[in-house]
Amino acid sequence: MNTDGLDVEDLCLFLEETKEQIEKMEEELLKLENGQEDEESIHCIFRMVHSIKGSSAIMGFEKMTSLSHALENLLAKIREKEMHIDLSVMNISFYAVDLLREMYTNICEGTECNTYIDDILEQINHTLRQDKSHKNAKEEHPSAKEVSSTHKIEIVFDEDVEMKCIKAFQINEILSQIGTISKTTPADFIQVSDENFGDTLVMLFYTEEEDEKIYKQIHSISQLKSVSIKKLQRDTLDKMNEGEKIQENYISKEKSTIRVDINKIDKILNLVGEFITDKENLNQISLHLKKVYKNDVQIHKLLNTLSHINLIGTQLQDIVMSTRMLPLENIFKRFPRMVRDLSLKCNKEIDLIIEGSETEIDRGIIEELVDPITHLLRNAIDHGIEEKHERIQKGKKPIGNLKLSAKSEERHVVITLSDDGCGLDVNKIKRKVLEKGIATEDKLNNLSDKDILYYIFEPGFSTATKVSDISGRGVGLDVVKSNIRQLHGMIDIQTDKGKGTSFIIKLPLTLAISQALIIKEQEYTFALPVYNIIEILRIKNSYTDKRIHKVGEIEIFHWREEAIPLIRVEQYFKIDNLLPTNKASIIIVAVAERKFGFVVNKIVKEQQIVIKSIGDFVGQNKLLGNLEDISGVSILGDGTLAYIMDISSVSRNFNQ
């Protein structure tokens, strides 16, 4: 592997392109396999492989070049309909794509490319040879194949070649001896100066000769970096011309966007965050000043300017946020392949339906979603969906259904993963919980079925009795829960025994900024995310007070015909020195279809907060321990730290 003398920028561009191409190839392969034996897919894959071959050759990644070359040969056969697409061809292609990705990763990480490709090359060649024998048999009938065809020849010159037009002219001359040149790019190469020539000469060439002959002819010219020859069929030739036109259009549209280093956007976001903190502070100061200098003209000017700053702040924040938004498609497109492989492995037939992949979410969140969704998918395939015969017995459709859908809901994204498998068995979960000693029987008897379901997210819980290499990797759904929690999200389960299970993940659109209610308990300041809050009531008036009922240790609040448990925040967080609660308020919050009342001593105000993660310090073996009930910290305008309450965690811990 030779990367000397290459620009970092070139390498970045190469990596970026290659990544996209590999992804696109996989996507198209899946389409092909799903019976959409669409010519366009084959062409598309072919183009991708071809360009990987070319660019990897330029960059000097030889293994990548030879693998893509072999794959290109295979695809050429398919494209010219000399070969049928069957499972073995598909598997080889998928395998090749995997290897390409592996190499890509190696290159990314800067490690030596040690992917072993001899096997796959041999497999491809074997397939091709098998096919050749068919072809030879065919060629005994003279009419079977047209010998002459059009070739697309791409020649890359060495960078330091002078007078490229002369070289091009020489090539033109040589090729004219064995066939006809129908089109060249650049067109009038004789008149093109070196600066404008670029490095590549593309020709459409019609000949009766074999590829080898053309190669030989061209290689009699010196100082050529690479030569590629593709055979084109008549109909594809027309399509190619069309394709080029479409691409041109595409390029002209593309000009209105730019690629920006994501670090710059992150920096802007941080600055906007600080701006918002200061803005909140300014608002506070201005309120104070307004009281002191009621009639001062300058104060009015200040307030006007401030209200404009507030407006700008909101817009600025929205725009910066939107630049960080990515459609979920970015990760969703990986899953069909995974489901395909897993269902083959499990010997189950599964249809994966993906909906709403255009839903956008912050890029910081999107990558963190791959693991939990992968985990849930694996789980559904391995344990959720039954085997074919079992499904038939139960009178279900033999093919299992997995649905991954996403949608926006206010300032949230909801991702649902549903299967039509066997559902979760509450009794089985109970038995497991007892067996593993996660909870006592008394405790379980006091819990609703729904609460018991949540035990599957506990560390050390795994319903799979046998360890399989699909989902039984020693990590359980607790990882999913902690992943989602870190993203300030919530996860909910709905299950119908025998009919299927849904996991519902609710995530904030962005991690950085959110609207919160600031409350104070003694010297502690907390922030409660506004989206959980339904209503705020003062306890002071006797009417409210009468609706609080005490049952043993638990306080129940009678609210709109519902009995909801009360959580006294200062007790819950073990803040001592309890104050008399006659000034307290009850904040009604909703978490995963359940409601709680938080009793708080002082509500300060509602404001925007910039969330800072304390994830580096929280967790097992970390400095702050399992600080489950706090999902982050916000620095308020006056420098005070506010702890952002994780309401779902508080409610769950309160229950248990």
Add this chain to the structure above:
Amino acid sequence: MDQNQFVIFVLEDEEYAIDISKVKEINRLKDMAIYKIPKAPYYIEGMINLRGTLVPIVNARKKLGMDVYEITKRSRIIVVNSYGQEVGLLVDGVSCVEEFDLSCIDFSLDEIKTKSDYIAGVIHEEKRMLFYIDIEKIFYVEQDL
């Protein structure tokens, strides 16, 4: 020859030394508000807002199992870099920065090490004795906590 600089801090009547390369800054408490963290482990004093960065503060006395002691004018927060994170250590006071020859550090004190593994060695210098602290060990948390 192998001169290293150490920040010397005081807990009760003993002197402790930490590698100066780990120390980012030393702060007085009057400039800093320490915000207590609800339900945090016992030895965590709280968190400070260090010019926009959140820095958790470990109370050195509590962490080393000593009697708790009121914060005074001499108390200091030593902000150190531990595994890429900024963490603060609350100590009774910081006396000075001193240079010691590496050869005067005795690393072979197994009796002390087994009981408190954050003491990496003992520095003998004339009549003084200082404990050389492995600062990352102080901030490393064992499972049982």
